[in-house]
Amino acid sequence: MSVIKSHLDYLDEHIIGWYGLLLPVLIEIDKYNENQDKKIKVNVKEKYGGLRIDLSGGNTLLHYMAARTERESHKVCQLCGAKGKPILIDDWYWTLCDFHAKAKKKSPHDCEKTHQLFLKYLEKDRKFKAGG
Numbered sequence: 241m242s243v244i245k246s247h248l249d250y251l252d253e254h255i256i257g258w259y260g261l262l263l264p265v266l267i268e269i270d271k272y273n274e275n276q277d278k279k280i281k282v283n284v285k286e287k288y289g290g291l292r293i294d295l296s297g298g299n300t301l302l303h304y305m306a307a308r309t310e311r312e313s314h315k316v317c318q319l320c321g322a323k324g325k326p327i328l329i330d331d332w333y334w335t336l337c338d339f340h341a342k343a344k345k346k347s348p349h350d351c352e353k354t355h356q357l358f359l360k361y362l363e364k365d366r367k368f369k370a371g372g
Contacts, residue, residue, distance in 0.1 A: 254286065254318065254319070255286050255291070255318045256318075256319065256320075256321075257316060257317045257318045257319045257320045257321035257322070257324075258291055258313050258316060258318050258321070259321070260316075260321055261291065261309050261312055261313055261316060262284065262291065262293075262309060264305065264309075265293060265302070265305045265306055265309050266282070268301070268302055268305060269282055269295070269298070269302060272298060272299070272302060278297060279297075280295055280296060280297045280298045280302070281295075281296040281297070282294070282295055282296075286318070288326075288333045289314065289318075289326045289327070289333030289334050289335045290310055290311075290313040290314045290326070290333075290335060291309060291310050291313035292310060293306040293309060293310060313335060314326055314335055315335070316335065317335060317336050317337035317340055318334065318335050318336065319336060319337075319340045320337060320339075320340060322337040322339075323337060324336050324337045324340070327341050327344075329341075329344050329345060
């Protein structure tokens with residue numbers, strides 16, 4: 241099974257904003273695995289408001305890409321992919337843009353409410369860009 245396909249289920253609403261960071265690493269791992277007898281195993285998780293990518297094997301380039309992606313995840317909103325920064329909310333680290341930080345502070349345990357606030361923000365942003 242493809243590394244990408246096996247990790248798509250993990251990309252839930254809590255880290256969907258990191259998809260653009262994670263995808264290039266997973267693509268390179270799939271390419272590497274196509275030509276190797278011993279396949280790289282990958283474990284992707286969120287830890288302390290950032291991505292954590294553990295590789296079993298691989299080459300220097302793949303480990304460099306994974307480490308760079310982990311560092312970059314602390315600068316990208318994990319909910320929308322915009323510029324973000326680490327923030328502590330109710331003893332839990334998140335990396336969020338200003339908009340999602342405000343929404344999360346209003347309803348820290350209600351992910352659905354945070355998602356609905358984000359959808360409202362997107363709608364306002366679309367109307368603004370359209371000149372309406």
